[in-house]
Amino acid sequence: MRNSPSKNGSGGHSRNFTDAFWSPFVNKSGAGISPNRSYALVSLFILLIVGAFISTRLLLDPTVLLEKETVTSPTETKPQTISPKYPRPPTVITKSPQEFILHCSGNQTTGRNSYPATASFGDDDSKLPPTPTCPEYFRWIHEDLRPWASTGITREALERAKKTANFRLAIVGGKVYVEKFQDAFQTRDVFTIWGLLQLLRKYPGKIPDLELMFDCVDWPVVRAADFAGVNSPSPPPLFRYCGNEETLDIVFPDWSFWGWSEVNIKPWESLLKELREGNKRTDWVNREPYAYWKGNPLVAETRQDLMKCNVSEEHEWNARLYAQDWIRESKEGYKQSDLASQCHHRYKIYIEGSAWSVSEKYILACDSVTLLVKPHYYDFFTRGLLPAHHYWPVREHDKCRSIKFAVHWGNSHIQKAQDIGKAASEFIQEELKMDYVYDYMFHLLTEYSKLLQFKPEIPLNATEICSETMACPRSGNERKFMTESLVKHPAETGPCAMPPPYDPASFYAVQKRKQSTATRILQWEMKYWSKQNQTGS
Incomplete structure (x- = not known):
């Protein structure tokens, strides 16, 4: 049989072919490889090794038929080489989003940035x-x-x-x-x-x-x-x-x-970042252990009533209250009204003005426990807030005593108070970001x-x-x-x-939870003041 193996594992014809192949590189005297042919022998040996490697790779991995590619990521400047050793990654075409800009030079044509009535997300x-x-x-x-x-x-x-x-x-x-x-x-x-x-x-x-x-x-x-x-x-x-x-x-x-613009309060997306950074300046436990409020007390009687809770020689209601003079602030460049720099107390008071106040979101974002004086109005997001989870309710008609108890409770329950402040700021950062x-x-x-x-x-x-x-x-x-x-x-x-x-059941459950929590806190407060009256403190 042709090319049948011999006992030593080599076919006779193969041996003859090998001998014939190597014979030109061997001295006739049999002393070994000729010096003038050594270079050719080494070159041929390398070619054989490379050829064998390529043949094997062709059988095992057809992707080597593809040339190596150099791909530049949209976010990178350094080329990244895709090795033929691994399968090609799926092709992802990243299309730069269309960018809208203001065209304020020359003619300000009405409708320059009007937008088509067709969908922008694709047909499907x-x-x-x-x-x-x-x-x-x-x-x-x-x-x-x-x-x-x-x-x-x-x-x-x-x-x-x-x-x-x-x-x-x-x-x-x-x-x-x-x-x-x-x-x-x-x-x-x-x-x-x-x-x-x-x-x-x-x-x-x-x-x-x-x-x-x-x-x-x-x-x-x-x-x-x-x-x-x-x-x-x-x-x-x-x-x-x-x-x-x-x-x-x-x-x-x-x-x-x-x-x-009138009071130099920045757009929410920018301000939200500043508030987040402002929270990091002072840990909650290292903040002033009082309730803080700063605003215009002249817009509502309830705010004028709040100012009676300020610290005085006669009373310590655990509150630090400041009247905001916006005319003076505008003249001084709003140096004392930077909202991100007002997160330096453990507690911050929210109280309505003539109606609801835009200040609520700024106060809730501070990591401080928001002491929420009973509101009469709501905006689009505040109905999602829960007492004792996002804020601490304060009685409207007995503000001073209610504030004093709230601060006392928080300073006596450090971890729980911190949790309330953190839950509120996380709500503002995550659920009231500009996308939402x-x-x-x-x-x-x-x-x-x-x-x-x-x-x-x-x-x-x-x-x-x-x-x-x-x-x-x-x-x-x-x-x-x-x-x-x-x-x-x-x-x-x-x-x-x-x-x-x-549905009616879930709606009732939400309302019931808010009411029962507020009632329980009021009971704690009444018990606290009853004890204070008994001891004469």
């Missing part, structure tokens, strides 16, 4: 990355819109909201139109409209056509009792910054999320638009606006804060997933 939203469920307080959107759930919102009902509104805003075909009725206090209306423009930049093509009326005054005015009768008309849908239990106004994020503010606006407006029983139109006396027409003519803090809060590119994912509305 099912291909988007999964989004988290929205925070729990988003469920209140359903409650705020419940008065129109069965009837819808008619054109007639909308027009009745004009009575106190500062402006009408319409979104038609991805463009924004504003009809102004009356001036708002300071620049509340300006930065509210600016925030809505930024929402369209974040989710271009995703905001449905709609018309709404907005009232920038603090106090809600749509009284529920006026629309409780069987034959009563549906209430006018009126947007504003806060509500209460007796009214039906639709609650919307306030203007200060994009900056409060925009998502709340997105879901509220989307659900609102579903209730409209008419086709939204461009108001007759409205003006089309865009980011350029608002920001470019402005200067100072207004221009600075608009530039800082400008949404520069569309969102790369969709908004968070809207949670379902409360």
Whole structure:
């Protein structure tokens, strides 16, 4: 048989072939390899080894047929070599997001940054990355819109909201139109409209056509009792910054999320980072063991009453209270009103002004235990807060004694007090970040638009606006804060997933928990003061 192996394991023909192959490199005398042929022999030996290696790799790994590639990551400048030893990684094409900028040179054309009515996330939203469920307080959107759930919102009902509104805003075909009725206090209306423009930049093509009326005054005015009768008309849908239990106004994020130019309060995204850094400057246990408040006491009697709780020769109520003079602050460059530098007490007091106050979110963000004087109003996120978890309730009509007990309790329960302060600041940092503010606006407006029983139109006396027409003519803090809060590119994912509305049982459970916790704390307080009275201290 051809090439049959011999006893020593080598086929005869193979041996003859080998001998013939090597014979040119061997001296005829058999003394060994010829010196003048050593170089050729070494070269041939290397070629054989390399050839064998390549043959084996071709059999085992077909990817070696591909050339080595040098790939540069979008975030790296140093080339990264993909070795043919391993399978090729999946190709990921990272597309730089479209960036929106302000065009303030030359003609400020209305609509320059208007956004198409087509979706920006791609034709198939099912291909988007999964989004988290929205925070729990988003469920209140359903409650705020419940008065129109069965009837819808008619054109007639909308027009009745004009009575106190500062402006009408319409979104038609991805463009924004504003009809102004009356001036708002300071620049509340300006930065509210600016925030809505930024929402369209974040989710271009995703905001449905709609018309709404907005009232920038603090106090809600749509009284529920006026629309409780069987034959009563549906209430006018009126947007504003806060509500209460007796009214039906639709609650919307306030203007200060994009900056409060008159008092030098920065846009929320920037300020939130500064507050986070400010918390790190002093550990909770090393902070002043008192309750701190700084604000304008002249706007409400309840704040003037609070000032009676300040430390004096007669009383130590464990409070350190300061009146804020904004006129003086503006002249001195706001050196004493830096919010990130006011996290130096273990406890901070929140008390309403003429109505709800924008200061609540700044106070809650401080890691301090928020002592919340019983409020009468709520904004869009505060209904998600729980007593003894996010804040400590303080009695409205006996503030001084209630504050003194709260500080005493916290200083006697160090770990529990720290937990309350931390839970509040984490809520603000994680569940009230700017992405969620925009998502709340997105879901509220989307659900609102579903209730409209008419086709939204461009108001007759409205003006089309865009980011350029608002920001470019402005200067100072207004221009600075608009530039800082400008949404520069569309969102790369969709908004968070809207949670379902409360069912009666879960709604009752939330309300019951808040009430029972507040009652238990009041009982502790009464017991404390009863003991103090008995000992005469």
